[in-house]
Amino acid sequence: MIVRNVLVTGGAGYIGSHACTELLQANYRVVVVDNLSNSKAESLSRVEQITGKPVQFYQADIRDKQALTDIFSREAISTVMHFAGLKAVGESCEQPLNYYHNNVYGTLVLVEAMRDADVKQLVFSSSATVYGESVHVQYTEDFPLGPINPYGRSKAMIEDILRDLSAADTISKVQNPWKIALLRYFNPIGAHESGLIGEDPNGIPNNLMPYVSQVAIGKLAQLSVFGDDYPTRDGTGIRDYIHVVDLVKGHIKAIAALQGERFNAGACRAYNLGAGRGCSVLEIIETFERVTGKKVNYKIAPRRVGDLAECFANPERAIMELDWKVEKNLDDMVSDAWNWQKKNPEGYV
Ligand code: NAD
Numbered sequence: 556m557i558v559r560n561v562l563v564t565g566g567a568g569y570i571g572s573h574a575c576t577e578l579l580q581a582n583y584r585v586v587v588v589d590n591l592s593n594s595k596a597e598s599l600s601r602v603e604q605i606t607g608k609p610v611q612f613y614q615a616d617i618r619d620k621q622a623l624t625d626i627f628s629r630e631a632i633s634t635v636m637h638f639a640g641l642k643a644v645g646e647s648c649e650q651p652l653n654y655y656h657n658n659v660y661g662t663l664v665l666v667e668a669m670r671d672a673d674v675k676q677l678v679f680s681s682s683a684t685v686y687g688e689s690v691h692v693q694y695t696e697d698f699p700l701g702p703i704n705p706y707g708r709s710k711a712m713i714e715d716i717l718r719d720l721s722a723a724d725t726i727s728k729v730q731n732p733w734k735i736a737l738l739r740y741f742n743p744i745g746a747h748e749s750g751l752i753g754e755d756p757n758g759i760p761n762n763l764m765p766y767v768s769q770v771a772i773g774k775l776a777q778l779s780v781f782g783d784d785y786p787t788r789d790g791t792g793i794r795d796y797i798h799v800v801d802l803v804k805g806h807i808k809a810i811a812a813l814q815g816e817r818f819n820a821g822a823c824r825a826y827n828l829g830a831g832r833g834c835s836v837l838e839i840i841e842t843f844e845r846v847t848g849k850k851v852n853y854k855i856a857p858r859r860v861g862d863l864a865e866c867f868a869n870p871e872r873a874i875m876e877l878d879w880k881v882e883k884n885l886d887d888m889v890s891d892a893w894n895w896q897k898k899n900p901e902g903y904v
């Protein structure tokens with residue numbers, strides 16, 4: 556069997572470390588580039604522990620063209636999974652230049668290095684944040700884009716760059732055209748069932764699930780539920796939560812799809828990765844309390860600026876074209892998140 560080498564940018568991070576695990580288990584060889592700005596190398600040791608296989612790690616910034624060129628010349632990379640980037644919406648409003656530099660410029664440097672090395676298969680971490688506000692709450696890929704913060708705009712800009720890159724190859728009918736999957740994630744939560752890898756936010760978490768876990772374990776005093784007066788079934792915000800392991804399995808399926816007929820002549824195509832159903836904040840709390848037996852202390856607080864009432868994915872395209880579907884339910888997401896939290900109360904130390 557031919558072993559294919561996948562370069563995983565941001566592979567030490569939350570989703571990247573789960574992707575490395577899944578890739579190794581699917582018999583790919585994994586090469587990681589990460590500057591550890593929001594992660595620890597310990598996550599990769601844990602990946603090796605779970606899989607019993609090595610990860611080739613380069614500590615480098617994707618904006619360092621020479622470092623990337625060296626990696627491409629040393630490793631016979633066939634495909635790149637691109638997770639490296641900054642992801643906090645609030646921080647992106649305070650530091651827009653940092654976000655555009657890291658995410659947009661970083662991706663430009665990466666695709667230049669890929670082009671120079673003639674590696675033209677890319678799976679990119681996009682986000683449901685790229686969609687504009689809509690009267691429909693279930694999003695399909697052809698919805699108009701219209702992100703409302705610098706983080707979301709950085710993702711939409713990268714998508715535009717990648718579409719342009721692919722279109723240029725299609726027009727000139729090059730031999731080895733760009734094949735690009737833009738994977739738009741909804742709300743990834745949970746952790747690997749081993750409890751060895753998981754989400755390890757710096758400081759106070761912004762996202763709901765790590766916040767709930769830290770309240771339950773006693774690190775944080777109380778969860779604020781941002782708004783109970785939305786036009787939803789219980790008044791709280793509804794999102795499409797997806798288990799991180801289901802999410803990364805979608806990436807493995809995307810690599811396979813890039814080899815298929817749809818991408819033969821080159822293409823850049825977006826796919827929603829979500830479960831296709833929404834859960835409210837109160838439903839998350841109730842599920843957490845039932846599954847873990849822990850009480851979640853919470854209060855109702857004002858709405859958070861920029862939050863939508865409700866959004867969830869229509870994942871039909873990924874189901875049909877990537878031959879992918881979610882396998883885990885909300886109970887699995889919550890129990891795996893809690894297992895990780897209990898086993899690693901201080902994260903990766
Ligand atoms: P994360 O912060 O845990 O992982 C990102 C990794 O990239 C980190 O290990 C960080 O050190 C690294 N990194 C950042 N900038 C880098 C640079 N310039 N050079 C090299 N490495 C760099 O985040 P995550 O939750 O694993 O997210 C991974 C990707 O998925 C991100 O691009 C994010 O925008 C996207 N995404 C995440 C979510 C989510 O809810 N977690 C949702 C949608 C999209």
Ligand code: WQD
Pocket residue numbers: 642644681682683684741742743761762763764766778779780781782791792793794836859862
């Ligand atoms: C979920 C729900 C909150 C925290 C964000 C990014 C998005 C994507 C995923 C990267 C909402 C409510 C939250 C809290 C709460 N990331 N909530 N109390 O906002 O859907 O998406 O992460 O691409 O870009 O915007 O996720 O987990 O922050 O919030 O009540 O302390 O929980 O209002 O309804 P969100 P979230």
